[in-house]
Amino acid sequence: GVPEVPVRPIAERRESRRIQVGPVPVGGGAPVSVQSMTTTRTSDIGATLQQIAELTASGCQIVRVACPTQDDADALPVIAKKSRIPVIADIHFQPKYVFAAIEAGCAAVRVNPGNIKKFDDQVKEIAKAAKDHGTPIRIGVNAGSLDRRLLQKYGKATPEALAESALWEASLFEEHDFRDIKISVKHNDPVVMVEAYRQLAAQCDYPLHLGVTEAGPAFQGTIKSAVAFGALLSQGIGDTIRVSLSAPPVEEIKVGIQILESLNLRRRGLEIVSCPSCGRAQVDVYKLAEEVTAGLTGMDVPLRVAVMGCVVNGPGEAREADLGVASGNGKGQIFVKGEVIKTVPESKIVETLIEEAMKIAEQMEKDGASG
Numbered sequence: 001g002v003p004e005v006p007v008r009p010i011a012e013r014r015e016s017r018r019i020q021v022g023p024v025p026v027g028g029g030a031p032v033s034v035q036s037m038t039t040t041r042t043s044d045i046g047a048t049l050q051q052i053a054e055l056t057a058s059g060c061q062i063v064r065v066a067c068p069t070q071d072d073a074d075a076l077p078v079i080a081k082k083s084r085i086p087v088i089a090d091i092h093f094q095p096k097y098v099f100a101a102i103e104a105g106c107a108a109v110r111v112n113p114g115n116i117k118k119f120d121d122q123v124k125e126i127a128k129a130a131k132d133h134g135t136p137i138r139i140g141v142n143a144g145s146l147d148r149r150l151l152q153k154y155g156k157a158t159p160e161a162l163a164e165s166a167l168w169e170a171s172l173f174e175e176h177d178f179r180d181i182k183i184s185v186k187h188n189d190p191v192v193m194v195e196a197y198r199q200l201a202a203q204c205d206y207p208l209h210l211g212v213t214e215a216g217p218a219f220q221g222t223i224k225s226a227v228a229f230g231a232l233l234s235q236g237i238g239d240t241i242r243v244s245l246s247a248p249p250v251e252e253i254k255v256g257i258q259i260l261e262s263l264n265l266r267r268r269g270l271e272i273v274s275c276p277s278c279g280r281a282q283v284d285v286y287k288l289a290e291e292v293t294a295g296l297t298g299m300d301v302p303l304r305v306a307v308m309g310c311v312v313n314g315p316g317e318a319r320e321a322d323l324g325v326a327s328g329n330g331k332g333q334i335f336v337k338g339e340v341i342k343t344v345p346e347s348k349i350v351e352t353l354i355e356e357a358m359k360i361a362e363q364m365e366k367d368g369a370s371g
């Protein structure tokens with residue numbers, strides 16, 4: 001019931017064909033979706049469904065599960081049925097699991113042509129099975145497992161090699177009149193990755209799944225992904241994203257959502273505009289910002305809350321926000337929509353901000369419900 005805030009995205013989206021990953025549209029102007037991958041053994045159905053439920057709660061829209069063994073393939077029908085978000089089976093090496101995943105009712109199947117031996121010979125049957133079940137295929141090329149022919153031709157996983165590999169595999173499917181495809185060309189170097197996607201975007205109209213592979217631990221991986229996705233999405237390239245972190249998958253979703261919100265590709269939720277603090281600060285800004293964030297987390301409203309350490313930039317920023325505080329002399333001036341509504345002692349700043357945020361949120365809900 002919260003009103004949509006009109007946002008101007010960072011760029012016009014590249015025109016791509018649309019595919020359906022279960023109920024989630026990908027490409028063709030659909031909102032950029034956020035995905036992740038489970039870390040449980042897929043054959044452990046309970047643990048996998050539990051993790052999928054956690055991912056769903058954190059905003060994950062599409063989830064991928066690995067399928068390296070027959071036990072994993074056997075688990076797919078139950079997982080695909082019980083998951084509340086579409087499940088993509090991730091297949092390397094074994095074409096027989098591709099068929100199993102399609103049969104199991106997975107919303108899509110990811111194949112890595114570089115890793116599936118004799119893949120080319122089986123494309124015809126895969127295309128037929130996928131078409132019969134309406135299952136899209138992601139052609140997921142990875143720098144670490146590039147087709148040997150292309151490795152020989154280019155010497156290493158260059159952007160050209162990655163794009164050529166993906167387009168070659170797509171062409172094999174096209175020969176069988178199958179175009180229900182999305183493509184990824186992942187590399188751990190954001191510069192190579194960005195260039196590979198740019199080349200791919202110029203040469204086809206398939207929707208693209210963005211990812212920096214093996215991006216690293218949370219801090220490094222977050223930055224690599226944000227920089228690479230930002231570079232591409234600011235040119236309209238990218239239809240679904242996966243942030244890869246050596247961290248729990250829920251963290252990947254948080255980062256992915258934040259990237260999309262930062263680029264106005266998704267309505268912003270709660271946004272804390274806090275100053276970095278400096279020698280002028282008259283309050284502990286870090287602590288205040290953390291307490292305000294903790295107090296407001298979970299409110300699903302597009303609220304900008306400014307937390308400023310002094311009155312130099314404070315009132316200006318606080319005025320730009322829906323709600324804000326500028327501190328000075330042991331007190332906090334509380335702003336709502338640009339007006340100082342009260343001045344409270346420092347000890348009351350957090351609770352006053354939370355109180356006022358609730359009031360604004362309620363009003364927004366009401367306006368949304370009536371409008």
Ligand code: SF4
Nearest residue numbers: 275277278281309310
């Ligand atoms: Fe420094 Fe004040 Fe700016 Fe915060 S708002 S960075 S305390 S000048």
